[in-house]
Amino acid sequence: MLPRELTAIIEAAHRLNPRLAAFTSLLSPQDVALAFNEAPRGPLHGVPVAVKDVFCTTQLPTTAASRMLRDYTSPFDATVVKRLREAGALIHGKTNMDEFGMGSTNLNSYFGPALNPSGPHLAKVEDGEARVAGGSSGGSAAAVAAGLCRIALASDTGGSTRLPAAYCGVAGLKPSYGLLSRWGMIAYASSLDCVGIMAKEVGDVRTTLDVLSAFDEKDPTSAPQDARDRIAEHDDSLSPTWTSTNLSGLRIGVPAEYFLAELSPTVMPSFRRTLESLQAKGAILSSVSLPSTPLALSAYYVLASAEASSNLARFDGTRFGARAVEQEADPATRSALYAASRSQGFGKEVQKRLLLGTYALSAEAFDNYYLQAQRVRQLIRREFDSIFRLPSPLIPPSSSTTSNNAGVDLIIHPSSIGVAPRLRPSNTTTTPASSIASYTQDALNVPISLAGLPGLSVPAGVSAGEEDGEGKGWPVGVQIAGQWGSDKLVLKVGEAVEEGWR
Template sequence: MLSRTVRISARQWQQCRYSSTVALNECLSAIDAYNSEINAFTSINDRALLHKKALESDARQTNGTLKSELDGTTIAIKDNFCTTFLPTTCASIMLKDFTSPYDATVVKLLDDAGALIMGKTNMDEFGMGSANIHSVFGPVINPCSHGDEIKRSAGGSSGGSAASVAMNMCTAALGSDTGGSVRMPASYCGLVGFKPSYGRCSRHGLVAYANSLDTVGILTRNVQDCSKGNLDIISNYDIQDPTSIPNELRTELDANDTQLSLQFQDDLKGLVVGVPQEFYVDSLSDEVLDVWRKGIQHLESLGAKIISVSIPHVSLALPAYYIIALAEASSNLARYDGIRYGHRSPDNEDHLLYEETRSSGFGDEVKKRILLGTHVLTAGTYETLFLPAQSARRLIQKEFNGVFKQPNLLYNENTQEGERERAHILLVPSATSEAPTLNNKKSGIDEYINDVMTLPANLAGIPAITVPFRNTPNPIGLQLMGQYGYDQFLLRVADIMTSKKSPI
């Protein structure tokens, strides 16, 4: 099957390769052939409309009037982004067949850019999971195990988005990343998964799991597709999102980001890469440790200097994250009561309507997280759990600021006292293991621990990207993390790192 990347799509017509229409047909053929097994898509856009838009894109290519680098490119959307043209279910009975009255800002930006939105992708219900097994539509199968007797997880909660890209059902996909839900599936499926700085991309129209942690993410086959074809299109300021980075700060961040990015063109000479010792945890598999070491060696071969750094309180990230995330989830999901939003129980007794609606509308994992979050917010527990978790989060943010050379413009405080050497970026694994098999039933605690590598970046609000490093027998990715606001710089380093190596 022919595959296409964003960076060449705008030139393909002129170079007599193939049109957007042909590319669309290839993706639709892949969906028809494999989606029943892979289970990546929950709904497909109207095919006649897609063909019409593809023909219009081909005409613009001929006339030299392309709307953007994404014009005519096939893109999938995770099923927790609101759309007017397809149901937005969040993989839950609670929102079955719900169609939003408006499009999420990032969806509208993609549509305005001429992208061909293929459909909505499977996910863990309301984004709560790391294996894409908590879905009313069933689990997503990792394309790397396609044709094998033993099936592997595509990762969660954006497993459908990852699988759709990996199986050539689309060129790129949007996901959401609350604690690693883009970066972990990318590692499992051999893709690039990018979580921008918090506030870089609008969350308006993204169904909330945990407001202070949710981030719009991007999954592609290579790093350039993330930066040129996606981030540039969807990273505008949005007045409808109160957490969107303001234009004044955005301008200052972008200026610093561009200035640093220009220092690195063909190699990484002068780059300082930090390896946080606290990420060396007992749950890391031997295979991941081996890939991590080879990643360090590869960066050294490109001219980077490797140093050891310390983020002492990152060990508190896992409990702090789950206290904060579940508390916010409990608050956010309280709106689904059968009266104003979502599924309504057929029970006619008024005093049972709320109870029956939420009991039948939510899956077991979501109910568990709501109960835990509600407990965290109760009197007494709020003071002993929630407030200390917020304090731990702030401490972790300060320690991240202290290991980077670049200052965090969100804070006026000086976190860079002392003589210790600091890093431009950090390198850590994206997951503790290769993709687990679907018949490997982990306990809830084990599933939560699986996020230990990715969730610190969400707590700190910093950009992070998974890049594929080992492709066989099962993919393993490595994760680069950068200072807040330095998204293009991080993408530049990731691009050099991946374009200058032979996969292992």
């Protein structure tokens, strides 16, 4: 027998999902009740948790929202899924997403778009007022916002947790790269992919991070234990008196380059009020410069696409993925089998990025595109290191490793260039995914992804007006980011922002 509150959440998920498309699959209420009776009594005992459909699970299919994997069920659980179960969480559904994580709107899904439930009213897909949930983790954000789970796992390669969190008015954390295990997560871009966490309250994000953060020998990108030990040392070196109500002496930088021409004025009143609230709690605000920021988006798409072309090469209809049956008879046509399987199995956005990535890795383009993008990435990392007070815990201490006494502890900026776009803009047949705007939506998120830093999008009110047809009353998020390993401090300030808007 399930508790009444949990029963209501499970029933609501089944009832509302045909309209929201937040989930790609759901456990039956009977299976959830069985899991509840068997769940360990850990810190998440009985908590309904949804998992993005990019993490392997034994109880539900793992599809990455792609036709290529529509019939796949994993024989094992991803490490983060296993740790959730050990903490007592009830994983009752897999959430919708852009196919293989490639997109910012959740329109590139084999299961159709997840709708944003967080505005003034919940529209239908065919309505002109329906809004996207954001991507690629749109299903996770929509499920949390609609109360269909308390916590959701997401993933974040270039903003895929923080952008939908901002659009749907929930908290979304991209932890420091390597802090959470990626074993059992279908790879998009391995040097960028992170496990993300979403919840309505920052406190639930913190609890989940504590459950999931541990070294995993199965993941070659897992941060080593000595770096994790240095995180604790850095936490101790910062003021232990900072709380959500007292931030005296905390230095927060506002990057000048993040206020792009594309930034909508509708998000600025909420951002300014957030800054005023932090100042009232004792935080010291200052302008900082990250001059390479305008180069980040281009570098990101070169690097992410190049890594995707390598990671997704395994899905050829022979080793992995759906096979084009009309091509499978003659071994002499193996190349045709690969081509047909990938053409039929991958959606248009995935095909586009794979072609871009393959070209970037080609002999004639490698130096001009891939290597240049790597140089930009290193430049961005060095710029972030130069503005933070503490050095990165990833760097072993030495005589040359010193604190920057004039630096900041965190940075803050709007999470997105505007509120959630309409699913189908009025008076046009185009969608946010079919224009160049779909690639600029993550402009404020990819710099810290390239640097591997933690970032938290936290709700900061709603949009103020109707500029550019964006509408009034849709969620606005602000993003707090810090040095690698400063996740706890980022969450602490996130709670301060959250408290200011209650």
